[in-house]
Amino acid sequence: MGKSRLVGPVRIVGVGLLGTSVGLGLRGRQIETILADASPTNLRIAIDYGAGRAAAPGDLPQLIVVCVPPDVTAEIVARELEAYPGAIVTDVASVKLAPLAELRERGADISRYIGSHPLAGREKGGPLSGRADLFIGRPWVVAAHDAISYQQAGAIDDLILDLGAILVEMTPEEHDLGVALVSHVPQVISTLMARRLTGAAHSSLNLAGQGLRDVTRVAASDPDLWVQILGANAKPVRDVLLAYRDDLDRFIDALEDPAAPGAQRKVAEELAGGNAGVARLPGKHGQDRRFSSMVVMVNDQPGQIARLLNDIGELNVNLEDLRLEHSPGAQIGLAEISVLPEAVTRLTEELAARGWRIAG
Ligand SMILES: NC(=O)c1ccc[n+]([C@@H]2O[C@H](COP(=O)([O-])OP(=O)(O)OC[C@H]3O[C@@H](n4cnc5c(N)ncnc54)[C@H](O)[C@@H]3O)[C@@H](O)[C@H]2O)c1
Ligand SMILES: O=C(O)C(=O)C[C@]1(C(=O)O)C=C[C@@H](O)C=C1
Structure with missing residues (x-):
């Protein structure tokens, strides 16, 4: 476990996909996280999942990360700025101009706020979709404004770097x-x-491939x-x-x-x-992904995936991700496995030696 930049505690408001992912990522670096959500159920799930603890009187967060839907982002940021006068506040909403404009209208103290946006997510929300590694290697925009300097908002940079993301500075206009x-x-x-x-027609849909x-x-x-x-x-x-x-x-x-x-x-x-x-896209999965992937052809028979995973384990290679592709009626499945780049050559050779067909 490397040393973290943030001191903490970090308060996370809204513990759906984004908030729970932030919590899990920070907990993985031993940073204290305090969770809050309008939904008691989501809060309970995120706590049970290990993303942090419930808020308590006297909490003094260093940083607050607001991860609620865009239409309530400004309202919650304004509330948090008022409730925690010693904290820097950011949000992760997918738009950056609208929340800033609303905060200005509300007269909020935006000298402690900069909005941000991780270009990382999933198509499924909620705390159970949260992943500690969601932000690794992904761009995370910090959208500056003239009421605060980047230096004053160092904790936001620390958050981004602690979660393994790539910090990108731009104006809210450029971002949107x-x-x-x-x-x-x-x-x-x-x-x-x-x-x-x-x-x-079902007959057409059955032909759907990976494209x-x-x-x-x-x-x-x-x-x-x-x-x-x-x-x-x-x-x-x-x-x-x-x-x-x-x-x-x-x-x-x-x-x-x-x-x-x-x-x-x-x-x-x-x-x-x-x-x-x-x-022109910087890498198939975005910038600087940490892992390389290879595709192994798997016969459509019971136990084949288990045998492949077992072989990878015996070769002492850590599997970072696994994606299976299988078209209806095909006798072959494709297992796309992601591993650290330095493991790819050895794994390819050794799996081939064990009879596996490598497709790419
Ligand atoms: N989903 C993505 O891929 C993605 C990626 C980057 C950024 N974002 C942004 O992150 C934010 C959260 O998105 P998500 O996908 O995590 O959504 P989500 O639905 O998974 O989670 C939102 C959470 O906010 C809570 N919430 C709603 N209103 C609240 C309020 N008034 N006070 C406190 N909690 C409240 C909900 O109960 C829920 O737990 C959005 O602003 C979205 O634009 C989403
Ligand atoms: O990959 C996904 O599933 C996403 O939802 C990611 C995605 C994106 O378009 O890159 C979607 C919206 C968010 O604001 C940020 C990330």
């Missing part, structure tokens, strides 16, 4: 424009793609949360969607008569544009 493109519009497109499936699953994973996200996020960042999201509508029209036109002169070139240019865009 950026996430419209890389997070909010992707959610909309994923939703629309998945919505197309609601009336589809569709990759682009529709976040369509399973919580509508209540996303109504708030999209509403609070409507203009930037709308602007990207308008450009996207032009893109769609161009693609539709290019397919109108595939035999027409130049039609194939137009389609090829669109596809090449996609290649160029995806190549």
Whole structure:
């Protein structure tokens, strides 16, 4: 266990997916965490799960992390600033301009507040979805404003670094424009793609492979949360969607008569544009992921996954993550396993020596 930067205690308000993940990550570094939530059930689950303890009179948190839905973020930040005059406060809401504007309107003491946003999450909320390693290697934006300097908010930087995330400084405006493109519009497109499936025939749905699953994973996200996020960042999201509508029209036109002169070139240019865009992403899973993955082909027979995991254990390699892919009717499953990068070469060779087929 490395030394932590934060001294603590850290108070976490809202212990759903984000709050519980922050709590678990900090507890893993022995930092004292104090939990609060409007839902007694969520609070109980997060405590039982090991994310921290309940609040007590006389608590003096160094830092408060507000992890509640966007529409109540400013209200709760204002309340916490008033209740704990010695604490620095941040929030993790997915939009940054709206909460800051509301705090200004409320006359809150924002000289102790900077909003932040980890670009890490899952499509499923609630404390049971919390993960201590959720933030490792992920960008975490700190959205500055002129009532506080970064130096005064050092505890927020410490939080981000203690949780293994990558600190990114930007203004709230830059943040909201950026996430419209890389997070909010992707959610909309994923939703629309998945919505197309609601009336589809089972025979078509049975053909779904990993491509569709990759682009529709976040369509399973919580509508209540996303109504708030999209509403609070409507203009930037709308602007990207308008450009996207032009893109769609161009693609539709290019397919109108595939035999027409130049039609194939137009389609090829669109596809090449996609290649160029995806190549600009910093790593498949975001920046600096700590783990490398490899894919092992597994025969569709009872006990095969157990045998693979046992072999990995015997080779003394720690499995960091496991993802199984299996299409209906296929005789082969694909196990994507994530391990530390330095273990990949040896594991590949030794698993191959034990008869496993490595797909990549
Ligand atoms: N889900 C993601 O992937 C993700 C990623 C990054 C940031 N965020 C942001 O994090 C915040 C929390 O999202 P989440 O996914 O953890 O949601 P969640 O639904 O899992 O958790 C929210 C928690 O806040 C509690 N809560 C609601 N109103 C409250 C109030 N007034 N006072 C105290 N507690 C209250 C709820 O009971 C719940 O436990 C949101 O602002 C969201 O924009 C979410
Ligand atoms: O990967 C997911 O499931 C997410 O929900 C992640 C994601 C994102 O778009 O990157 C979604 C919204 C949050 O504000 C931050 C992260």
